[in-house]
Amino acid sequence: xxxxxxxxxxxxxxxxxxxxxxxxxxxxxxxxxxxxxxxxxxxxxxxxxxxxxxxxxxxxxxxxxxxxxxxxxxxxxxxxxxxxxxxxxxxxxxxxxxxxxxxxxxxxxxxxxxxxxxxxxxxxxxxxxxxxxxxxxxxxxxxxxxxxxxxxxxxxxxxxxxxxxxxxxxxxxxxxxxxxxxxxxxxxxxxxxxxxxxxxxxxxxxxxxxxxxxxxxxxxxxxxxxxxxxxxxxxxxxxxxxxxxxxxxxxxxxxxxxxxxxxxxxxxxxxxxxxxxxxxxxxxxxxxxxxxxxxxxxxx
Amino acid sequence: xxxxxxxxxxxxxxxxxxxxxxxxxxxxxxxxxxxxxxxxxxxxxxxxxxxxxxxxxxxxxxxxxxxxxxxxxxxxxxxxxxxxxxxxxxxxxxxxxxxxxxxxxxxxxxxxxxxxxxxxxxxxxxxxxxxxxxxxxxxxxxxxxxxxxxxxxxxxxxxxxxxxxxxxxxxxxxxxxxxxxxxxxxxxxxxxxxxxxxxxxxxxxxxxxxxxxxxxxxxxxxxxxxxxxxxxxxxxxxxxxxxxxxxxxxxxxxxxxxxxxxxxxxxxxxxxxxxxxxxxxxxxxxxxxxxxxxxxxxxxxxxxxxxxxxxxxxxxxxxxxxxxxxxxxxxxxxx
Numbered sequence: 001x002x003x004x005x006x007x008x009x010x011x012x013x014x015x016x017x018x019x020x021x022x023x024x025x026x027x028x029x030x031x032x033x034x035x036x037x038x039x040x041x042x043x044x045x046x047x048x049x050x051x052x053x054x055x056x057x058x059x060x061x062x063x064x065x066x067x068x069x070x071x072x073x074x075x076x077x078x079x080x081x082x083x084x085x086x087x088x089x090x091x092x093x094x095x096x097x098x099x100x101x102x103x104x105x106x107x108x109x110x111x112x113x114x115x116x117x118x119x120x121x122x123x124x125x126x127x128x129x130x131x132x133x134x135x136x137x138x139x140x141x142x143x144x145x146x147x148x149x150x151x152x153x154x155x156x157x158x159x160x161x162x163x164x165x166x167x168x169x170x171x172x173x174x175x176x177x178x179x180x181x182x183x184x185x186x187x188x189x190x191x192x193x194x195x196x197x198x199x200x201x202x203x204x205x206x207x208x209x210x211x212x213x214x215x216x217x218x219x220x221x222x223x224x225x226x227x228x229x230x231x232x233x234x235x236x237x238x239x240x241x242x243x244x245x246x247x248x249x250x251x252x253x254x255x256x257x258x259x260x261x262x263x264x265x266x267x268x269x270x271x272x273x274x275x276x277x278x279x280x281x282x283x284x285x286x287x288x289x290x291x292x293x294x295x296x297x298x299x300x
Numbered sequence: 301x302x303x304x305x306x307x308x309x310x311x312x313x314x315x316x317x318x319x320x321x322x323x324x325x326x327x328x329x330x331x332x333x334x335x336x337x338x339x340x341x342x343x344x345x346x347x348x349x350x351x352x353x354x355x356x357x358x359x360x361x362x363x364x365x366x367x368x369x370x371x372x373x374x375x376x377x378x379x380x381x382x383x384x385x386x387x388x389x390x391x392x393x394x395x396x397x398x399x400x401x402x403x404x405x406x407x408x409x410x411x412x413x414x415x416x417x418x419x420x421x422x423x424x425x426x427x428x429x430x431x432x433x434x435x436x437x438x439x440x441x442x443x444x445x446x447x448x449x450x451x452x453x454x455x456x457x458x459x460x461x462x463x464x465x466x467x468x469x470x471x472x473x474x475x476x477x478x479x480x481x482x483x484x485x486x487x488x489x490x491x492x493x494x495x496x497x498x499x500x501x502x503x504x505x506x507x508x509x510x511x512x513x514x515x516x517x518x519x520x521x522x523x524x525x526x527x528x529x530x531x532x533x534x535x536x537x538x539x540x541x542x543x544x545x546x547x548x549x550x551x552x553x554x555x556x557x558x559x560x561x562x563x564x565x566x567x568x569x570x571x572x573x574x575x576x577x578x579x580x581x582x583x584x585x586x587x588x589x590x591x592x593x594x595x596x597x598x599x600x601x602x603x604x605x606x607x608x609x610x611x612x613x614x615x616x617x618x619x620x621x622x623x624x625x626x627x628x629x630x631x632x633x634x635x
Contacts, residue, residue: 142319150591
């Protein structure tokens with residue numbers, strides 16, 4: 001009898017937590033809008049091959065710099081016009097969503113895993129381990145992130161992969177600091193002592209007992225880093241250090257379009273708008289997540 | 301207070317050494333031979349290679365090279381640019397005022413607009429002003445500023461023709477470099493129209509650079525104000541019958557300013573990253589553009605020293621912010 005009660009309540013607690021979370025998240029209308037836009041972006045990225053009307057690298061030599069369809073000279077076969085070598089803007093923008101989401105996911109994953117690991121070590125062991133790790137993090141944080149990423153890319157060589165690695169290295173100290181702070185707060189609590197007395201190994205204490213209770217601030221930071229990663233990788237692309245042409249990464253598209261700013265507004269305006277909308281959507285979601293996950297702000 | 305300052309300074313020593321170590325390793329971890337890289341595509345004779353290696357100290361053990369690097373650093377010697385052959389320090393000092401001018405005007409714009417907007421939004425929480433300004437702040441916070449700059453150029457330079465596209469001042473004007481700040485120098489020169497020209501060149505880049513700090517400051521001010529306005533002493537002041545403007549101006553604002561000042565100070569790193577992009581777009585001859593140009597020209601001594609100088613600078617400003625913080629809030633310095 002008592003066994004089944006425990007099993008039931010475990011699942012019930014999880015369901016209740018999820019319901020609570022959704023209740024608070026839904027209160028923030030902006031967050032819900034941001035979530036739908038983000039889901040839309042994911043769908044665009046996943047089904048880009050089906051949705052995009054043209055191949056993103058196909059050059060239509062008879063339609064260079066064609067304006068969007070509602071302008072004079074535009075045609076419905078290129079809804080948002082074409083760029084300087086006759087590639088369809090709409091298709092390139094849709095494929096660009098793949099880059100941005102991919103970059104965001106990879107950067108956050110590397111920074112998050114690295115940061116959690118390093119932060120756990122520092123917070124759990126304290127002493128000289130902590131001092132050394134946190135000093136190294138301080139050094140990374142002393143550099144403006146874009147500058148350090150730029151120099152790292154200069155060392156590693158320009159390109160998408162290296163840009164992602166560089167950005168992840170630059171973001172990782174934020175996660176390490178958050179994890180460390182949360183671990184230091186948690187490790188003196190009774191449930192940790194109880195687990196330790198019960199004979200839990202160090203690894204188990206670190207990853208199974210303490211870590212799950214430190215996740216809330218990390219999730220919020222992960223969303224913020226996701227949007228910054230999209231911005232920074234676009235900036236690197238714009239400076240010629242990120243994804244290389246002819247890839248349809250939005251920042252790289254902007255860099256190629258710079259010389260046409262006064263002649264063809266669409267090649268400049270649209271990629272930037274795409275960056276802004278996705279970053280804004282993710283930030284809106286991040287605000288909602290923070291409200292829903294931060295117990296200090298909950299009014300219950 | 302002196303103990304507080306000293307402890308902060310001491311804390312910076314390992315960080316600064318770490319920065320020098322990163323800047324030092326930068327040239328050494330580049331794939332390939334640094335001397336060959338510096339020689340470029342034309343190649344280099346073996347004798348010249350050995351000579352250059354010895355001259356640059358690459359033939360000695362790494363730790364000797366590092367201490368040599370540190371020693372020269374403390375004498376203000378950062379090596380010479382490979383491209384211009386001029387000392388890096390001299391180049392930095394000529395370009396630095398342009399970035400400072402741009403950054404100061406940007407942070408001024410951000411603070412003068414951001415703080416009042418944040419305070420108003422907090423006072424009128426939930427009103428249309430709050431909603432519109434906070435939505436705008438979130439958009440500003442999400443803005444790819446390199447694109448924002450291009451948009452402003454299209455609109456104000458291309459369509460309206462109000463502002464120039466690039467540079468610090470119109471080529472018509474020429475006057476001696478007194479302070480390095482174009483706004484001041486153009487005033488001193490007394491040439492008609494020079495000051496207006498300097499302003500018209502400065503306005504778009506500084507607005508672009510101010511965008512993200514402005515959004516951050518407005519959001520931070522609002523939340524700091526909201527937090528303070530919920531405190532007991534504010535309620536007490538209200539209950540005493542103090543006028544609302546006095547409650548906000550004297551009790552709430554003063555306390556809310558502490559986190560806001562920290563936020564403003566922390567924007568220096570954001571400004572430096574922004575300066576790289578802004579200066580590139582507007583061809584602003586500052587250290588951001590200098591770094592980008594040096595990276596693409598593979599002028600490694602410049603990149604190495606620029607990295608060091610910028611990080612040192614950010615560190616120094618953060619120290620000043622910390623100290624101000626201790627000055628305003630005695631609780632921190634006595635901890």
